[in-house]
Amino acid sequence: xxxxxxxxxxxxxxxxxxxxxxxxxxxxxxxxxxxxxxxxxxxxxxxxxxxxxxxxxxxxxxxxxxxxxxxxxxxxxxxxxxxxxxxxxxxxxxx
Amino acid sequence: xxxxxxxxxxxxxxxxxxxxxxxxxxxxxxxxxxxxxxxxxxxxxxxxxxxxxxxxxxxxxxxxxxxxxxxxxxxxxxxxxxxxxxxxxxxxxxxxxxxxxxxxxxxxxxxxxxxxxxxxxxxxxxxxxxxxxxxx
Amino acid sequence: xxxxxxxxxxxxxxxxxxxxxxxxxxxxxxxxxxxxxxxxxxxxxxxxxxxxxxxxxxxxxxxxxxxxxxxxxxxxxxxxxxxxxxxxxxxxxxxxxxxxxxxxxxxxxxxxxxxxxxxxxxxxxxxxxxxxxxxxxxxxxxxxxxxxxxxxxxxxxxxxxxxxxxxxxxxxxxxxxxxxxxxxxxxxxxxxxxxxxxxxxxxxxxxxxxxxxxxxxxxxxxxxxxxxxxxxxxxxxxxxxxxxxxxxxxxxxxxxxxxxxxxxxxxxxxxxxxxxxxxxxxxxxxxxxxxxxxxxxxxxxxxxxxxxxxxxxxxxxxxxxxxxxxxxxxxxxxxxxxxxxxxxxxxxxxxxxxxxxxxxxxxxxxxxxxxxxxxxxxxxxxxxxxxxxxxxxxxxxxxxxxxxxxxxxxxxxxxxxxxxxxxxxxxxxxxxxxxxxxxxxxxxxxxxxxxxxxxxxxxxxxxxxxxxxxxxxxxxxxxxxxxxxxxx
Numbered sequence: 001x002x003x004x005x006x007x008x009x010x011x012x013x014x015x016x017x018x019x020x021x022x023x024x025x026x027x028x029x030x031x032x033x034x035x036x037x038x039x040x041x042x043x044x045x046x047x048x049x050x051x052x053x054x055x056x057x058x059x060x061x062x063x064x065x066x067x068x069x070x071x072x073x074x075x076x077x078x079x080x081x082x083x084x085x086x087x088x089x090x091x092x093x094x095x
Numbered sequence: 096x097x098x099x100x101x102x103x104x105x106x107x108x109x110x111x112x113x114x115x116x117x118x119x120x121x122x123x124x125x126x127x128x129x130x131x132x133x134x135x136x137x138x139x140x141x142x143x144x145x146x147x148x149x150x151x152x153x154x155x156x157x158x159x160x161x162x163x164x165x166x167x168x169x170x171x172x173x174x175x176x177x178x179x180x181x182x183x184x185x186x187x188x189x190x191x192x193x194x195x196x197x198x199x200x201x202x203x204x205x206x207x208x209x210x211x212x213x214x215x216x217x218x219x220x221x222x223x224x225x226x227x228x229x230x231x
Numbered sequence: 232x233x234x235x236x237x238x239x240x241x242x243x244x245x246x247x248x249x250x251x252x253x254x255x256x257x258x259x260x261x262x263x264x265x266x267x268x269x270x271x272x273x274x275x276x277x278x279x280x281x282x283x284x285x286x287x288x289x290x291x292x293x294x295x296x297x298x299x300x301x302x303x304x305x306x307x308x309x310x311x312x313x314x315x316x317x318x319x320x321x322x323x324x325x326x327x328x329x330x331x332x333x334x335x336x337x338x339x340x341x342x343x344x345x346x347x348x349x350x351x352x353x354x355x356x357x358x359x360x361x362x363x364x365x366x367x368x369x370x371x372x373x374x375x376x377x378x379x380x381x382x383x384x385x386x387x388x389x390x391x392x393x394x395x396x397x398x399x400x401x402x403x404x405x406x407x408x409x410x411x412x413x414x415x416x417x418x419x420x421x422x423x424x425x426x427x428x429x430x431x432x433x434x435x436x437x438x439x440x441x442x443x444x445x446x447x448x449x450x451x452x453x454x455x456x457x458x459x460x461x462x463x464x465x466x467x468x469x470x471x472x473x474x475x476x477x478x479x480x481x482x483x484x485x486x487x488x489x490x491x492x493x494x495x496x497x498x499x500x501x502x503x504x505x506x507x508x509x510x511x512x513x514x515x516x517x518x519x520x521x522x523x524x525x526x527x528x529x530x531x532x533x534x535x536x537x538x539x540x541x542x543x544x545x546x547x548x549x550x551x552x553x554x555x556x557x558x559x560x561x562x563x564x565x566x567x568x569x570x571x572x573x574x575x576x577x578x579x580x581x582x583x584x585x586x587x588x589x590x591x592x593x594x595x596x597x598x599x600x601x602x603x604x605x606x607x608x609x610x611x612x613x614x615x616x617x618x619x620x621x622x623x624x625x626x627x628x629x630x631x632x633x634x635x636x637x638x639x640x641x642x643x644x645x646x647x648x649x650x651x652x653x654x655x656x657x658x659x660x661x662x663x664x665x666x667x668x669x670x671x672x673x674x675x676x677x678x679x680x681x682x683x684x685x686x687x688x689x690x691x692x693x694x695x696x697x698x699x700x701x702x703x704x705x706x707x708x709x710x711x712x713x714x715x716x717x718x719x
Contacts, residue, residue, distance in 0.1 A: 012529060012657065022646075023650070030641065058525060067467075069221060069399050072463060076463050084446070086507070087445050131402055138409050145416060208401070
């Protein structure tokens with residue numbers, strides 16, 4: 001892993017960091033765009049500030065994506081629950 | 096719905112949730128494998144429960160039902176409409192048989208992998224096998 | 232009549248070849264002969280078969296007696312149906328071509344055990360069946376068969392890391408396979424049908440979905456996430472690609488992308504009026520795209536880097552399908568076809584590197600252009616191809632993806648696609664620099680490894696990429712016509 005301190009590692013780190021920040025911002029904008037425009041503008045600024053306070057994000061992402069079986073099981077159960085809730089709530093059957 | 100059918104669906108739900116719990120929470124390798132098999136068993140029970148009809152006939156036409164058979168106690172079942180209305184659903188049995196075979200083959204592969212991993216690490220603990228950081 | 236027999240032959244013939252190869256295990260010369268002959272015949276069958284439908288055991292479409300059976304549609308298929316059209320032809324031709332390449336490279340690498348060849352053919356048969364079938368339970372059966380075959384292909388590497396990866400893969404396949412079968416069982420209970428065409432008609436005729444059918448959609452979507460390698464199963468799939476032999480990893484990623492396409496089309500056909508499904512698909516696809524490329528940039532091992540790039544590109548295909556319009560779905564399918572070609576070139580280059588340097592860690596490699604200039608050049612061209620640089624094929628498909636995202640009203644997604652292209656380019660060009668152009672090296676290349684088979688195959692593949700890039704409408708127009716006619 002020693003090359004992470006040299007030129008290629010730094011370049012990749014910066015690129016992945018920038019990609020992560022811009023993706024969170026784009027995802028937030030996509031969701032907030034459907035609400036009214038004041039919420040859209042304020043929400044984007046809040047997300048941007050929140051991200052810039054937690055920089056560097058990419059190391060946390062890398063730790064969350066290690067191939068350990070317990071971490072993957074947790075995310076699988078979370079996904080099953082989220083999908084079931086989204087489908088039931090979106091169809092208007094339960095509330 | 097028939098109480099027997101409701102009971103079997105509830106049992107299937109318990110099996111599936113137990114299997115999922117075992118896969119997520121148990122530390123022993125073999126317990127995870129058992130959990131994976133339990134999920135398959137629960138789904139098989141759901142499939143069979145769908146085909147249940149209280150007081151239904153086995154959906155096979157035997158020689159008792161043949162038009163030229165000697166008159167017997169089954170003669171009043173000769174009409175196709177009656178047979179169709181009283182027979183239980185024949186399709187889920189075929190699906191369950193196939194699924195049992197699939198479950199057996201995946202179980203065998205998982206057990207073989209557990210044996211190999213045990214020989215290498217001398218433990219069945221998932222924590223020690225999968226979570227230890229190896230320098231590769 | 233003869234043509235109708237050829238359609239199931241695309242599934243049956245590889246299975247027969249697999250059984251023969253397995254039976255002749257340890258007799259290497261016979262296994263080699265069977266492998267070469269069967270893979271070449273397997274490529275010919277999809278090309279000579281005409282379009283049509285095969286009804287197993289001759290069960291034709293019959294009346295369903297709606298008063299007695301309470302089915303919602305008047306006509307149903309009574310048996311299993313296999314349908315062969317232009318889209319299936321393109322996918323099967325590419326699949327069998329890549330299987331030929333992988334078989335030749337495995338023979339070249341002396342991996343000619345009968346069981347290994349049998350597993351390659353079983354996976355070919357399973358993916359062919361998944362692409363051809365119109366019956367939901369048949370689809371599930373072949374998904375489970377494919378899981379066992381792919382796990383066996385990874386176990387054959389005989390390293391502990393590979394065993395652990397295969398174990399994780401099988402555990403999560405039980406969860407997702409159980410999920411899919413539970414969804415099929417619930418759909419059978421509500422609608423009484425297993426055929427996909429009949430199910431789509433019945434669901435359209437049935438009005439609003441009941442809660443049981445909603446649970447079925449949710450469960451089948453979880454299964455779709457696993458089969459395609461999207462979040463949260465991207466770790467498991469990328470682990471499989473990383474631990475397999477690189478040539479086999481090229482085949483595995485191709486199979487995953489084609490199953491993604493086939494299963495998405497099946498889901499969108501069956502639940503066609505349901506917009507929430509497409510939004511859920513789109514959300515998970517975006518997540519996978521971002522995480523795949525972020526993780527790819529951080530890697531220091533070539534195979535791990537390529538496996539994360541493969542996962543990210545699968546997310547891009549799913550994004551095209553999740554956007555929902557005919558234009559975007561056909562762009563997504565076109566991108567899947569283009570992407571498997573460029574990823575295959577990169578994986579084959581990784582296979583050559585592994586064979587000649589015995590390691591794929593980027594720190595320990597270097598000065599590759601002096602040993603293998605042709606392979607280095609083609610890896611550079613493949614990097615351009617996979618990032619969407621004209622005149623290669625991914626440029627055409629990514630351009631159509633961006634255009635369809637803007638037309639569907641999601642202009643921000645086009646920004647994301649462009650960012651992903653740049654990130655992929657940076658990740659792979661970093662690998663190219665560190666393998667082929669970096670001045671120092673810690674390992675010596677094996678002088679006996681010539682790599683002529685590798686060079687031949689990747690030259691053929693890059694020529695195909697260039698050809699599709701210059702004449703995209705030959706592949707794109709049939710796909711677009713089919714998607715429009717399906718009406719998803």
